Amino acid sequence: MNKEIRIAVIGLGYVGLPLARLFSTRYPTVGFDLNQSRVDQLMRGHDATLEVEDALLQAALESGFTCTTDLEAIRGCNFYVVAVPTPVDRNNNPDLRPLYGASETVGKVIAPGDIVVYESTVYPGVTEEECLPVVEKVSGLKYNIDFFAGYSPERINPGDKEHTVEKIRKVTSGSTPETGTLVDAVYASVIEAGTHLAPTIRVAEAAKVIENSQRDINIAFVNELAKIFNKMGIDTQDVLEAAGTKWNFLPFKPGLVGGHCIGVDPFYLAQAAQRYGYNPEIILAGRRMNDSMGGYVADEVMKLMLKKGIQVLGSELLVLGFTFKENCPDVRNTRVIDIVHTMQSYFVNVTICDPLADPGIALHEYGVELHNTLPARRFDAVILAVAHDAFISLDLSTLTNGKSVVYDVKGVLEKRADGKL
Numbered sequence: 001m002n003k004e005i006r007i008a009v010i011g012l013g014y015v016g017l018p019l020a021r022l023f024s025t026r027y028p029t030v031g032f033d034l035n036q037s038r039v040d041q042l043m044r045g046h047d048a049t050l051e052v053e054d055a056l057l058q059a060a061l062e063s064g065f066t067c068t069t070d071l072e073a074i075r076g077c078n079f080y081v082v083a084v085p086t087p088v089d090r091n092n093n094p095d096l097r098p099l100y101g102a103s104e105t106v107g108k109v110i111a112p113g114d115i116v117v118y119e120s121t122v123y124p125g126v127t128e129e130e131c132l133p134v135v136e137k138v139s140g141l142k143y144n145i146d147f148f149a150g151y152s153p154e155r156i157n158p159g160d161k162e163h164t165v166e167k168i169r170k171v172t173s174g175s176t177p178e179t180g181t182l183v184d185a186v187y188a189s190v191i192e193a194g195t196h197l198a199p200t201i202r203v204a205e206a207a208k209v210i211e212n213s214q215r216d217i218n219i220a221f222v223n224e225l226a227k228i229f230n231k232m233g234i235d236t237q238d239v240l241e242a243a244g245t246k247w248n249f250l251p252f253k254p255g256l257v258g259g260h261c262i263g264v265d266p267f268y269l270a271q272a273a274q275r276y277g278y279n280p281e282i283i284l285a286g287r288r289m290n291d292s293m294g295g296y297v298a299d300e301v302m303k304l305m306l307k308k309g310i311q312v313l314g315s316e317l318l319v320l321g322f323t324f325k326e327n328c329p330d331v332r333n334t335r336v337i338d339i340v341h342t343m344q345s346y347f348v349n350v351t352i353c354d355p356l357a358d359p360g361i362a363l364h365e366y367g368v369e370l371h372n373t374l375p376a377r378r379f380d381a382v383i384l385a386v387a388h389d390a391f392i393s394l395d396l397s398t399l400t401n402g403k404s405v406v407y408d409v410k411g412v413l414e415k416r417a418d419g420k421l
Helices: 016-023 036-043 054-062 097-109 126-139 177-188 201-232 236-243 265-275 281-291 293-307 336-345 359-366
Strands: 007-010 029-032 066-068 079-082 115-118 148-151 170-172 195-197 316-320 349-353 379-384 400-408
Touching: 007 016, 007 097, 016 029, 016 054, 016 079, 036 066, 079 097, 097 126, 115 126, 115 177, 126 148, 126 201, 148 177, 148 201, 170 177, 170 201, 177 195, 201 236, 201 265, 201 281, 201 293, 265 281, 281 293, 293 336, 293 379, 293 400, 316 336, 336 349
Parallel strands: 007 029, 007 079, 029 066, 079 115, 115 148, 170 195, 316 349, 316 379, 379 400
Antiparallel strands: none
């Protein structure tokens, strides 16, 4: 298998690059991406997403791994892996355009006997009903006659240096039993945690789309509890700590839910259900709850400011963190922007600080100015929106003016003896 398999990974983002780097330890591997600046950066040995350490990437490059925008460079491969984003549009409908584009790319280079495996999160049926017909049309080859397919959903957890790609068990599948066995063997040869061969591609697709939907619903439940306990004057973190003493209590915490997975995947599952005439009440209710949290946080901060006699109009607010999760530079679908927009609607002057996020991307994608270092001044209110390690031990007294409001979205800051932040 080492001598026969030649791998091309289409899409070198948070999912594709770690996987391509891992495959390169066992097989000749080429990474393909349309973004020339991204490819140039990777070929210099640096990954701006911070998912692959520079030392690992540089070692892979020295061993023969290469990244390219040249289609001809992947023509000689026979095992194609598609790892492009699957976002939603402004109406929360699945946007399959990146998948269509990647399928066209594969169709231009795939040869008889080759295999294409999709990793992008989709609803059941997308691989065989949407993607593979594109490969067929462009290549002129017939699916399951001339070429074969598989689906192995990504399980990358951005920013997590413990559960890296090789340490997370991988679900695999194939369009025929023989293909499934081969796909599973290729992944099993590099995934330390092992693999699970699903019986069909549709089963593997469904397994992936429910993983993050389940997390979304659980977080929505805790967010609703936080709203309830807030009205009761009870500290939600104290409640969760007490409840967590039971062996089977699930340790979810309230907060903002964004990113390219948990804040998106439920919409893929919901649309699939609606196609079959079922309206998914719990899934969409969870989405509504979690999408409301940014505005809720902003409203709560405004109320606290008024209670302290702080003039909201023209006040100064510092938002700590802008990425969608802690210790990760990814700002895709960040819900911190909801806090920013809501506070700006009250004519509050908002300053955003995040040591990991790219200011250029924040400006381009969200139209906001972002600082990587803390400003040397004091604020009327501070919101800890993202629990980056750099913020946990921060001396907030250097940022507040004595009566400022400090709002800890993630519940990670230490309290004083009187229970206040």
